[in-house]
Amino acid sequence: MxxxxxxxxxxxxxxxxxxxxxxxxxxxxxxxxxxxxxxxSSEVKNSNVAVLDYAQDDASHLLIDRINQSQYFSVQQYLHSEAEIERVFRQGKVRLVVIFPQNFQEDLLHTNHVQVRLIGDASDPNTSNIVVNYASNIFRDYQNELSDNKKLPYSIETETRMLYNPQLxxxxxxxxxxxxxxxxxxxxxxxxxxxxxxxxxxxxxxxxxxxxxxxxxxxxxxxxxxxxxxxxxxxxxxxxxxxxxxxxxxxxxxxxxxxxxxxxxxxxxxxxxxxxxxxxxxxxxxxxxxxxxxxxxxxxxxxxxxxxxxxxxxxxxxxxxxxxxxxxxxxxxxxxxxxxxxxxxxxxxxxxxxxxxxxxxxxxxxxx
Amino acid sequence: MAQPVIHTHQLTRKFGDFVAVNAISFDVQPGEIFGFLGANGAGKTTAMRILCGLLSPTSGEATVAGFDVYRQNEEIKKHIGYMSQKFSLYENLTVRENIQFFGGIYGLSRQELKEKTNNLIERVGLHDEADKLVGSLPLGWKQKISFSVAILHRPKIVFLDEPTGGVDPITRRQFWDMIYDAAHEGITLFVTTHYMDEAEYCDRVSIMVDGAIAALDTPAGLKKQFNATNMDEVFLQLARGAKRSDG
Incomplete structure (x- = not known):
């Protein structure tokens, strides 16, 4: 010893x-x-976003605001034509482009159906996936708020809970x-x-x-x-x-x-x-x-x-x-x-x- | 005559077909300085490893300090000291820490260790360097300390494997003074070396060629036997006939 x-x-x-x-x-x-x-960090924070807003109405402004306020995004640029999309991606300045169609608010409220396009930079597939997901969530939240007032005829609501690590x-x-x-x-x-x-x-x-x-x-x-x-x-x-x-x-x-x-x-x-x-x-x-x-x-x-x-x-x-x-x-x-x-x-x-x-x-x- | 401290009879070690040590027989008496010479690859190291209890022989018999190399190698280890050609202290420990460590693994008590440490530092004249890292000391000093550490636990036999390699002649001379002192105290010294002037300092010298002992006598006796004026000539005459080298 x-x-x-x-x-x-x-x-x-x-x-x-x-x-x-x-x-x-x-x-x-x-x-x-x-x-x-x-x-x-595998969380993707502060991704730069460019917006192409054909609508320029209250609904689109509200959504752009919300995107900007989220910790995941910051709206960097406002585009004026589709031709510019390619350019901003090439320059690598943004990860995501959000396109609002014309008459966004009107169509949303009257026809109940409207399309927003999300364009991600998939040269980095994991990140773009995550980014697009975050953005979709913002739109879904907004949609839920609206439909609270109305009854949809059929709707499947998925309630997701991430166990053990809710904030991921x-x-x-x-x-x-x-x-x-x-x-x-x-x-x-x-x-x-x-x-x-x-x-x-x-x-x-x-x-x-x-x-x-x-x-x-x-x-x-x-x-x-x-x-x-x-x-x-x-x-x-x-x-x-x-x-x-x-x-x-x-x-x-x-x-x-x-x-x-x-x-x-x-x-x-x-x-x-x-x-x-x-x-x-x-x-x-x-x-x-x-x-x-x-x-x-x-x-x-x-x-x-x-x-x-x-x-x-x-x-x-x-x-x-x-x-x-x-x-x-x-x-x-x-x-x-x-x-x-x-x-x-x-x-x-x-x-x-x-x-x-x-x-x-x-x-x-x-x-x- | 007293009981020999090392006794071997027909001691043999084979590695596959290769006979590294071939039926060597010799006795070493207590207090003797025994030179163990041979060209590289002659089988010196293998023989020494067997005597230190690191390697089992293939056949033949050997006892070291009265213990059998086959069965009692743990007992042998307690009664021998060893200093290798490669430098054998820890460079990033101080002189004092090295002494304490080696004393510790040989089971010296705290009191004993303290005494011996101070003794040793006194004897080697290292007052100012005792708390310096060994790595910062010159090679000659390291080897002197190394030797002192090897005999710290008063072993019956010390094996010195080319202890003075790379050291200047003056330091080598001082080193041999330490060896003589140890021999006077009754410690047996088993030394391998390539320096023929050092062979002259030994009481008896054995010269190994191709795994066997080709000659064994006092330096004077060997010179007479081979009709040579110095050990160099003796060694060359024997080694020239060797079939193996550098193995």
């Missing part, structure tokens, strides 16, 4: 003295949270995502690099001829990173709650316990890498390409897994990040209890045991 403590003390000194690593370890989660929270805030999506990515990256990369570094420096040899058990050598190298990763989890959660106003609906204790489990998973992956490679560069490269890429693609954080071709959907199951991501969302966003994440937890435990087992086996073979 004394040797173990001596080792951990030394390992902490390493980490704390290496300012660059420390900056990555503690700075990265903060930078990512702030980036995703304020700069990289993107932080609900990216906070679990950032947690997953950070832990995957730091856990696997930092551990493997620090172990491989000892190999490169030749100090591993000294440790191996010491009475410390080889397995203990490797495990105690992982301990400081476990602590640091856990601090990262806490930093991210604090930022999420106090800076982005995202609630933690489920049990905090459960969330932390599951995070610890996932940290152990990534550390064992790091150990596994360190038994395979012999240089720090290779370790770093392997962690980036082998872990970060799949973590990005297959966690469901950026791309919905349901939309992937079946072979990729199957592959996604062997990526540990997918399971942790789903656990965090279940606990944080939906407020579910342990009974709902048992499956994912068991899968992570299984993976951890597997990675650790292989790593230890490999480590022993190397020594023989």
């Amino acid at each position: 004394k040797t173990f403590l001596a080792f951990i003390t030394k390992e902490f000194r390493h980490v704390l003295r290496d300012k660059r690593s420390l900056l990555i370890l503690l700075g990265l989660p903060i930078v990512m949270m702030i980036l995703f929270g304020f700069a990289l 805030k993107s932080s609900y999506n990216f906070v679990p995502g950032v947690m997953t990515l950070i832990l995957m990256l730091l856990g696997a990369m930092m551990t493997s690099v620090s172990i491989v570094k000892e190999k490169e420096m030749g100090t591993m040899e000294i440790l191996l001829v010491s009475p410390m058990r080889p397995l203990l050598v490797v495990l105690s190298k992982a301990v400081p990173y476990m602590v640091l990763c856990f601090i990262d989890v806490i930093i991210i959660l604090l930022l999420a709650v106090f800076l982005l106003g995202m609630p933690i609906r489920g049990s905090l204790l459960l969330l932390l316990a599951e995070s610890l489990l996932f940290i152990i998973t990534t550390l064992s992956l790091g150990l596994l890498v360190s038994t395979i490679v012999d240089s720090q560069q290779t370790a770093m490269f392997l962690s980036l390409v082998g872990f970060l890429m799949p973590a990005l693609v297959f966690s469901g954080f950026m791309f919905p897994i349901e939309n992937m071709p079946l072979p990729l959907q199957i592959i996604s199951n062997i990526v540990p990040t997918k399971w942790y991501y789903s656990i965090v969302r279940a606990i944080m966003v939906k407020g579910l209890g342990f009974s709902y994440v048992i499956k994912q937890t068991l899968i992570l435990v299984g993976m951890t045991v597997f990675f650790l087992g292989v790593a230890i086996r490999k480590f022993k073979i190397r020594l023989a």
